[in-house]
Amino acid sequence: MKLLMYFSGAILMLQGCAFAKDPDLGIIEYKSKCALCHGYDDKGDGPFAKQLKTKPSDLTLLAKNNGGVFPDDIQEKVDGRKDVDAHGPRDMPVWGNRPVRAGEFGQKTRMKALIDYLVRIQTK
Template sequence: MCDRITAVITGTIVGLSFAIPAAAADMSLGEFEYRNSCVQCHGKDGTGDGPVTAFLRNMPPDLTAIQKNNGGVFPVSQLYSIIEGSQDVGVHGRDMPLWGNRYRTRANIDPEDTFSPAATEDYVTTRVLALIEYLSTMQKD
């Protein structure tokens, strides 16, 4: 079973890695981040039907209904906290990775780069806000 899960996840990631670079020049940073980081669970259209959902403890939320489920207001600050990882998202654990940690690691991955702590936080903030901006374009009435 573990080999099957690994194969599905690896296949998904490899498939996406070939599809994204070719079109990356034609998309916003937020869309790129969504396709790179979110599609696997939330699905291409954001409705929570990604290819790895069968292996998750909790079903991913429908990202197209964030604003609707929040009284018509798009909750930028709350989303920032969830994506960045500073907000606890439930007592039953979370399947969603802490993207803030991933972005911090990516910013410091090249030993030749000397990202200052402030530059690293700017990098994280830019990526998270770009993703949130893209999520705002996915909202349904």
């Protein structure tokens, strides 16, 4: 019985360790929604990039290419509501339009996290 209590305690402790660091929602969103085109290194060289008629942007240069200021209209570009030629026709789903299942973060939270990630990866 004592061994079982120690074993149970060890399992609970290990579970706590697994969740000790919060996941970076911005990275998760980027890797799951953007990386196939923009690349896993954010430089526009993802596995699907060659299939697009316009090369995806190097997302580490957004601020540099905008006079050193992170672009204000990035949210419209990120979620697909503003036309971006490389993103294809409007029948492509808008990024934020997907049902939120129980336990998931809402659209605004995911968008804010993704934009925060993009801000953090900017080349100085």
